Amino acid sequence: xxxxxxxxxxxxxxxxxxxxxxxxxxxxxxxxxxxxxxxxxxxxxxxxxxxxxxxxxxxxxxxxxxxxxxxxxxxxxxxxxxxxxxxxxxxxxxxxxxxxxxxxxxxxxxxxxxxxxxxxxxxxxxxxxxxxxxxxxxxxxxxxxxxxxxxxxxxxxxxxxxxxxxxxxxxxxxxxxxxxxxxxxxxxxxxxxxxxxxxxxxxxxxxxxxxxxxxxxxxxxxxxxxxxxxxxxxxxxxxxxxxxxxxxxxxxxxxxxxxxxxxxxxxxxxxxxxxxxxxxxxxxxxxxxxxxxxxxxxxxxxxxxxx
Numbered sequence: 465x466x467x468x469x470x471x472x473x474x475x476x477x478x479x480x481x482x483x484x485x486x487x488x489x490x491x492x493x494x495x496x497x498x499x500x501x502x503x504x505x506x507x508x509x510x511x512x513x514x515x516x517x518x519x520x521x522x523x524x525x526x527x528x529x530x531x532x533x534x535x536x537x538x539x540x541x542x543x544x545x546x547x548x549x550x551x552x553x554x555x556x557x558x559x560x561x562x563x564x565x566x567x568x569x570x571x572x573x574x575x576x577x578x579x580x581x582x583x584x585x586x587x588x589x590x591x592x593x594x595x596x597x598x599x600x601x602x603x604x605x606x607x608x609x610x611x612x613x614x615x616x617x618x619x620x621x622x623x624x625x626x627x628x629x630x631x632x633x634x635x636x637x638x639x640x641x642x643x644x645x646x647x648x649x650x651x652x653x654x655x656x657x658x659x660x661x662x663x664x665x666x667x668x669x670x671x672x673x674x675x676x677x678x679x680x681x682x683x684x685x686x687x688x689x690x691x692x693x694x695x696x697x698x699x700x701x702x703x704x705x706x707x708x709x710x711x712x713x714x715x716x717x718x719x720x721x722x723x724x725x726x727x728x729x730x731x732x733x734x735x736x737x738x739x740x741x742x743x744x745x746x747x748x749x750x751x752x753x754x755x756x757x758x759x760x761x762x763x764x765x766x767x768x769x770x771x
Contacts, residue, residue, distance in 0.1 A: 483712045484712065485727075486705075486708060487728075488731060490700045491724065492728040492732045492735065493735055494697055494705075495571045495728070495732040495736070496736060496739055497693040497697050498558065498697065499562055499567050500690060505683050506680045506681055507563070508556060510694070511555050511556060513684075514694060514697045515664045515665075515671075517698040518698045518699075519664035521699070522661035525657070526658060538652050539649060539652050542654065543649060543659055543663045544645075545644075546642050546659070547662070547668075548670055549638045549639070549645060550642030551642075551666075551668070553638035553642075554635050555635070555667075556635075557638060563628070564627055564628025564631070565629060565632070566736050567736050568736035569628075569748075570628075570632045571729045572751060572752060572755060573629070574635070574636055575605075576604065576633070577636050577639055578600070578601045579604055579605045580636060584640050584644055585644070588644055600757075600758040601758060607758065608751065610747055610750050614748055614750075614751065643713070645663075649663075656711050657707065659710070660706055660707060709724060729755060733748075733752070
């Protein structure tokens with residue numbers, strides 16, 4: 465068995481690295497794609513369309529491939545929690561943040577997710593992380609703090625920019641709590657495709673309820689930019705990227721998987737400069753450098769272990 469294990473480990477490592485890179489490239493472009501959804505259509509409606517389409521695709525895939533969609537009550541509750549915090553709360557605040565600050569800034573702030581995940585999984589799941597992991601996550605947090613401060617100064621303490629930064633931080637916290645529910649689904653034995661499908665469906669349903677209660681206008685923008693961005697966000701940004709993300713999280717741990725968010729800023733910043741005419745100062749690049757250094761340390765760290 466030893467030869468087979470030696471072959472499997474490099475293959476697993478290669479697949480993990482490939483998953484990280486693919487997700488980083490996809491999500492690095494989705495931050496800008498989200499801005500193409502803003503303006504005419506209410507963000508809640510756009511998010512509902514996005515995850516509603518993604519959930520329908522995943523359900524159809526399960527039915528076509530003979531995968532059972534039946535879950536236990538506990539598994540449904542885990543999917544509900546994941547849907548509430550990841551696909552409803554997290555993304556609602558992401559879209560609201562991007563109405564106020566550059567998309568690349570939100571992308572860099574999401575690098576804090578790795579550190580928040582380490583704390584959450586240590587407290588709730590009793591999982592230990594190595595010093596390398598903590599060091600990498602703290603560097604990532606330091607990078608986010610530098611960027612946060614520099615962008616706020618550049619915006620001359622503008623209340624709108626401050627609100628956008630705060631919304632981005634709330635989105636990160638929502639994503640971290642959602643990851644705990646995703647982990648709970650994993651512990652309960654829910655297959656990743658079915659878990660993601662149900663979580664997206666629950667998130668969509670909760671957003672629709674919120675929209676109906678608050679009087680959201682369910683409109684649609686008949687333009688190529690809106691249609692293409694919706695397709696990109698639904699197919700690549702939701703179906704492909706989230707399946708890769710949650711598969712990686714189950715095999716390599718949520719701290720490493722969440723640090724995909726630390727690799728997306730370089731892509732997001734390039735896209736933001738090209739299409740949003742964004743400009744970044746020394747503080748932004750210093751923050752990015754800290755985030756990438758933290759990523760290098762976190763990749764070197766061993767997987768989380770039980771206490």
